[in-house]
Amino acid sequence: MNTPADPFLDPLATPFNDPGLPQGSRLRVGAGAGRSNQLAERYALRIQQGLAAPGSRLPSVRECARQHGVSPSTVVAAYDQLQARGLVEARSQRGFFVRAPRRTEEGSAPRALAQRSPPVDATALIRGMFATASDRPGPGSGLLPPDWLDATLLQRALRRACSQADVGLRYGEPAGDPDLRQQLSQRLADLGIDAAPRQIVTTTGATHALDIIARAWLQPGDAVLIDEPGWAVEFARLSALGMRLLPVPRGPLGPDLAAMAQLAALHRPKLYVTVSVLHNPTGCSLPLAAAHQVLRLAEAHDFAIVEDDTYAWFAPNHAPRLAALDGLRRTIYVSGFSKILAPNWRVGYLAAPEAWVDRLIDTKMISSLTTPALTEQAVAWCLEQGLLRRHAERVQDRLDTARSGTMRLAEQAGCRPVTPPRGLFGWIDTGLDTDRLAELLLDEGWLLAPGSLFLAVRRPSPFMRINFATSQDPRFWRAFEAARIALQR
Template sequence: MLQLQPQSSISLVAQIVEGLRSQIEQGGLRAGAKVPSIRQFAHAHQVSVFTVVEAYDRLVAQGWLASRPHSGFFVRRRAQADGREGGPARAQVAAVQGFDAMWYMRKIFEHRHLSIKAGCGWLPGDWLAEDGLRRALRSLASEDADLGGYGDPKGYPPLRQFIAEAFAEQEVQVHPSQVLLTQGSSQALDLAVRRLVRAGDTVLVDDPGYANLLFSLRFQGATLVGVPRTPQGYDLPALERLIVAHQPKVFFTQPRLQSPTGSVAQLAHLHRVLQLAEKHDLTIVENDIYVDLDPNPRPSLASLDQLSRVITVGSYSKTISPNIRVGYLVAHPDMVEDLAQLKMIAGLTSAEFGERLALGVLIEGRWRKHLKGLRERLAEAHQQVGHRLSSLGFELFAEPKAGMFLWARHPLVSDPVALSNKAADHDIMLGPGHLFSADLGPTPWMRFNVAFSLDTKLGEFFQAQGLG
């Protein structure tokens, strides 16, 4: 039996996962052994069935257990680096990393109550358009609107028209039929992955890059090749070498206010990326979800390419609310039709109610004022957090003075994973850099969300660890 501690700040799910994983690593549970059924484990340890289900699901996702229908859960045989059956080599990697991207994503949502979410990927509620959303909700409730049925497969037409007009202001000629509304940018990226990538395909990604996208591509069976990010955008010589060497089909990238580095690609870099894409017949998926946080109007890959070989993704989760789950994808007409069909196969249509709410916020007269205030607030947070991290001895990768993130490392921290585990015990969520790595390799870098890193307790924690 495991010794679970219900009063610990670490969730019971995490304790079960770590306990069983340790037993597998140490040989207490051998490959092929059957573990107790969900109900047996729950009864023996006096925890809920739902807790055990979540823990077992996590262990399956991480490759420690295998689920066999009508038989139960078994310790999975794990391949070593030299190809032999076993587990020590992979277990050592797991022990170093502590958790993978999917585990960490789940942990964030399990621990939303943590007071300092310095590693998360959203903004505090009082930074978002909560008042505008409430006004839109009241307005929608007072309308004689037909809220029945499934709605348009491509999404609420008036919102698609609004987005097309917004792209026109960015000098991208878009017809509303080229706009596909999605349940957040995550679904938009997932649709692009499913349309463009097959198992075994080689794709280019930012390195470091957007953690959720990297996980989705790995799940699809893609071979990821990381394109090194620089404070100015891309390592262009490396990009060209990688294209020639690997002949990828797609490049998934985030030129503007990139997660996790915060860097912004220079105009010359965007031109060169498009030149290489044209020369080598490369499709580009541009993740531009932070466009509304950018105080400086600047060209995008979509505007330079006019959606010839660029698919661009956007979202209102970062500025209105992540709760309404409204994102969008804009592409060449033929590509949009394919993506719309995939959307219908997966879930018919997106929720028109949320799309109507989003439009209500966007067309209200206070939207531009909200964006202006949000950008100013983020700029101030960048200045304060950047100064505090620097004073503690952190090196900043870039200083964008906009967007949500700073990417930083400390010369005394070689293992951000260990530091992150300690931070969780102090009510702090950090973002260790390996989660954003194309190869999940160790890195001393960490992602800081400036909006959640203003709390002085974060600096006090680092000082208590001997930093600064």
Template sequence: MTHSLAFSTQWKPLRGSGTSLVDQLADHLGSRIRNHGLRVGMRLPSVRTMAAETGLSRFTVVQAYDRLVAQGIIQSRRGAGFYVSPPAALAPPPPVPATQLAPDAAFDTAFLLRSMFREEARSDMPGSAGLLPPSWLDHEMVSAAVRTVGRSMGRSLVSYGVPKGLKALRQQIASALQAQDVPAHPDHHLMTVAGVTHGLDLISRTFIRPGDTVLVEDPGWFLIFGRLTALGAKVIGVPRLADGPDTEALAQLAEAHRPKLFITNTAVHNPSGHTLSAGVAYEILRIAERFDFLLAEDDTYADFHPSSPVRLAALDRLNRVLLVGGYSKTLAASLRVGYVAAAPALIDKLVDAKLLGALTTPELGEQVLHRILAEGQYRRHVERLRARVDGARDQCIKMLQQAGCSIPQEPHAGMFVWADCGMDTEALARKAAAMGLLFAPGVLFSPAQAPSSRFRLAVSMIDDPQGWQALATLLAQARHGTRHA
């Protein structure tokens, strides 16, 4: 038989203390349960009794009890009241830190992503392999938009979104694209997605079948390689030059393999920071038309370009080009809102795939982005962010050169430096990871997983003097070991 937990009437809430009455009661009860080792199954006072003893309202007591239930400290038994829960099971041994590799493990895409997104990496982390620190972004602007949307959305806050995405947002995106000569109509050429990764995944799953050939850039965005391979596609790299893909190689590969799709990052290329030239853009379109394949244009980093870049989507008039863009790099990594602009027939197929895969995209994020764009703050924010990134990139280049690295072709823009250290960077990255320093070795950016002396470094590394010192020491030790090998 369980016994009711007696409650000391000496405890009283502190009104006007700045801590809510619900929090005060929940904290006090939780402390008593944890610190006094009360037996499992003991019954708490009823809501009415607790309210009478503490001078609180029944509503406040119910909220406090509900909070303790959510924390697993007490249990609710329908019709019988609230009881002390069993203590939590012993915690498992701490996992191996994400930046430690087993001796025989590869420094692969999965390891890099786990390290980038590990729980302790959610704070400001200069030198992270692919993210700008939160302090570089305008969290107040995003927070204000979230609060405004929360007050104004009403019932739509708990509803599904629209299959193509929030119309007001599509109108804003269409207007921005039209200003850059991309003929996107909000109703016919646009749909929202949960970020660029989602958009490219939808394109791949919709238009690629097992055995199809997909061309990608080499170097290129490593995440897409594994995704395409998982779909059963044959993934072939096209060499990426400073002015865009090597069009001679592209034509030869297209003729030999008859691809269904070519995925290219035209503006502010990841990892090199280079941007497509007009001449190469026209040649890509000519080759795509000749061999009849689609073009997925990854526009992730275009806002870091100082002016309107050359886009395949503008030259092609959204005929065979699918333009994929987003806002997570410049606004907030957690604000997973992007778009696909394409021909109406292609958009219809992608919307069907979107509904089959995950229903509609969440309207809450779309409303927040719509609010930010509507208030006119985004343009000024991007200008400030771009200036900071450009300055940091210049500093990174100088410091890398001082550390003995070369940058054969300096980036035009963007948040990365693609450097050459003259040695196998996978081995270097493994040693750096053991020291808690994360960067992406060149092998990841090759669809053939070819060894490379290149590596990608985030420009936010300038905020980490200790990281720089560790990297410089690591490079010096590696060169010394190479000379004496």
């Protein structure tokens, strides 16, 4: 093993107080642990937390030395430590790569590293969403900032629900709270979707609804059409259930219909899972003509459609929904309230053809028995009183202002929009490998959502998803420009 060099003595080292270095990338001068140990621990923690996927390449020795302001020999010593711990492997003439998790004597991966490649990508961003160490907003976050939410409304709704004499003292109805399902039936009517309360099943968030549908409809090995780019959590969940993913390229005008038709003819998929309105990550909505063609393909090839309308409260009611055009014949509609009310209010729902409902309720009961009546009654009251609608209108107005300001900052930083800015998210072209960009900015406390996160098979991408509500801080864009210069050297 090479001996760590002192950067103040090594002529190849960059001084630790070099003002050109991003602040979070510098190691600590005079720290108890040697600089090679500090660097090794930084990368080890990132690998163990799933923020660096198996097979991903570490920066070259000289690039890492430049990023962190140390000598190349210090980097070599750190990489040697990581290799000795089984976290990375050296490949001749190619560099150092993150190793797949080691197997224990029982034949399973250690708990902290027991992730397959698709879930690694998905859970990396989720872990960042849950992290509280940084006080900086996360440009890659999928949530509204806390100060955009109406805490007073939530408190009033909970007090109202708690005033009911028997609330929470017994299991709720398997299909969900009757008052909420009645309100949801009216909400769907406003979107042009005719769904009686008996066609609606409440869930613990929209993600739970998607999981119920997959478990009720699919068997391991079944083929599922998905949008690409699309949401990594859905890729990871379907992969974990043993499904074969069929990525359909998604652009500003919707899915590539020719590719969808070809995939459907070859693989006979059971489902197509899509976000038709304010698609994540591009922000695009499905044009009416494309929606009609998607339904024709579903009819011709006999697959069902799962329409994830998670961002419905950021979109106009008249936006074309597949479930409205289809009349809930072969479409299952999914939505929820976590994005607009509060992340921890895990209230979601699905609306399905009446003949399919019992099957979905049975699957719900097996997975969770029932859903919490307290929060469901609180949401029902917010809908009934019109308070949620008014809150959503205020958020939309605020988001319109944030969107224009964020895009101005992004364009000044050298980025350009890939798709027209709409809704909560922007899909922008940075001109860089955004995996490397995300790694560098993570050191400074900025959570990014690189383009590779939204691909069914991970590969480098210059695209990045930004949250308009959490990307307005000029400090981030200054850090972005500094990181871009560092990567271009």
